[in-house]
Amino acid sequence: MTIPRDFPVSLAFPPQGHFTQPYLALPCLKAWLETGGFRDVEQLDLSIEAYDHFLSPSYLERAATRVRERLPLAEFEERDELPYRDMAAFRAAAETAVSAAEVARRVEQAKRIVRGPESFDPDLYIPAMRTLYQGLRIVSAAHFPASLTPHNFTTGYSIDRSSEVLRATLDGDQNPFLAFFQNQVMPRLLARRPRVLGLSVIYGSQLIPALTLGRMVKAALPECHITAGGGFLAYIGEKLMNAAGVEECLDSIIFHEGEAPLLALCEALRAGHDLADVGSLTWFEGRGAERRTRVNPPAHPVCLEDAPAPNFDGLPLDKYFSSELALPYDLNRGCYFGECTFCTLPTVIGPGYRTRSATRIVDHVVELKQRYQCSHFSFVTDCMPPGMIADLPQELIAREADIKWWCDARIERKAYDEGGARLLYESGCRKLLFGFETATPRLLKMMKKGQSLDAVSAVARSCNDAGISVTFYCMVGFPSETREEARATLQFLRDMAGIVREVSLQTFHIDEVAQTYREPEKFGIQILDDEGADLQLYHDYTSESGMTQEEAAEMFEELMAGMREFLPLFAGDNILYFMQKSHYFLHLARGTTPDEFARQCFERAERSMPAGAHGSLAVRAGVRTQALPFDYQAVLETLASPLAQAARPDFLTGRFVTSAEDQAAARLAPLGREARVLVYHGAQAEFMTLRPDGLMVLEALRAAGNLAGLQAGIDSEGPGGRGARLALDNFAGDLHRLGLVEMGSPN
């Protein structure tokens, strides 16, 4: 049955989500709805639209003006000391003051580089990425204490309290998406007047923006049914639907897999039927005091083999921050292993394990390749079962799919043997990310990982030998883990250097669905509750043995520092390739081997910049300076301390640790006045600091035109002349090494 185009449906992926490629949920839902007869389905990636909008010269200029109004740097100049509580604001104000003009001037070029072939040149790519990161810091400063990065969005509001979440949806000071939705999105939705708006909330970072948009649409288009779903809501949706005030932002939530329930919801709404028969739907019945939250029974999962290929039509595929399009595609849903004690996957996708056949997968891949002119795929899977590890590459090769791909994987020694790995490479596999977790057998057993270190080592070696880049997921702070055990894991990884190229390290967290939460006594832990956190998902805990949570956080830093010593991708600013995982993959996909890329990274980290004090040295264009009353470097050091880190919303969970801010304020000493100069090097998008004397000489150098002009003013034969010349030349050499000055034509 084809539904006439009188039932427009809009599906939105709210900020903040993926930076480099579309998320898969909406294309799957669009395809399923269209198969079900709904032909007018619009999909909006508001996350990438917001990034693109914010990272524009006009927006950044307005943001800088806003920072000057909200965080005036002059307010700090009369102070005798800078307390901890004001340090983040000082940093935001200082960085914006010195960098905003340069970032605004260079941001379009940076976007072009990252999105185009120039991104394969690290000397262009890395400054461009830094410029984008700095642009987002300016956007964040304009909404201080909010923080928007390519990886996260937080505000001063805790996302585990519904009252705070709902307040955040109304706070334009901290929530940059209020104005974005109002000005950039609502006019389109008002013109379209969708009957259903579906919000895909995969991450905690999307919760406040999603409800912000829901509230606006609900006020402006009361006839539009607003539903939401996705991984994050699978965890907290039930609590959210019982929170007072949420009905002003949402009408319903779909749990687990969305295809069948969303289609049923659209059909019911279009026909004017009761929603009680829509599976997996939790919805509000009645209004005001009569309102009831109704929880429907779960829907039957779809037969994945029969599901259509995802439909990416209408997404702004040219706006993703990637030089070449890489599309996600799901091979299977659920996990065939399903034993790991820390894993909560069934909660997100629903129970059971389903897969597509290799034939069907390749049908879809070929279709998507032709339709979107895309040869790069990230296969979405928690792990391929051993049979698929053999079948899929054979099918891709037999059908001459000619693609490059990467995916997550589970250690399966027999499947990833020498022959298996070679076949995977031949089929286009260039990177595999394995759940390694730890090198401690005792902990692996507690985790029920079902893998030995011998198997880990053998699988990594055969994949690496075949030319596939190996990434390990690793965990620190699993209950009872000791410092010694964590350090042994680091040593294991050090021994695997050259075989394992990246390590995705995380501290262990307990969420309410994992076995560690349900049976804490088995893991020797006691769960702590946070009263008032009505949306709480993650919990603090105490452990009978091993590291405390705070010690695990410190150990994270120790392990990361250690890995930055022996993993070339983690050295210096090469870390940007790890942070944007598909950017590294694209290098592999175009033929660079993991060894070659590692060598490039190593050489880049070790490369010494030209130095020396040639007379033609002149200050480079785009070098900006800002005098400051406090030591910027000391501010950074304080804010990087574990106490200060603990006071920020936790990156993974979005939670604020109770009383951490007060503890940090009590224990971190204020800074006394120290005149410093913050320098922003626009071309490199890097910050440096000088003393006021350094600024004086830098400005004298500008005025003189080049170093020879200053050298000429020194009477080298006079008293102190040689010392003065030496000091000047050393300073000029330092500036040269850091790229602030460059050789020009000799006068």
Next chain:
Amino acid sequence: MKQEKTTAPAEAPASPAPSKAQQGKVETPGKAQPVDLIDYAKLDLGVEKVDERISPSETNVFDK
């Protein structure tokens, strides 16, 4: 070559002095000191690069 800047040249002290004496005051933008009066040997000319502040701890494991 055209140069850009956000601050005007720092005002020169009446007599060049070690930086310790200058600490505690924000430099007031002003005119550059005549170059032949600068005693470089007495200046605090340290330059510090700010370490990369993009922290790998702030990546999302689900990022692509």
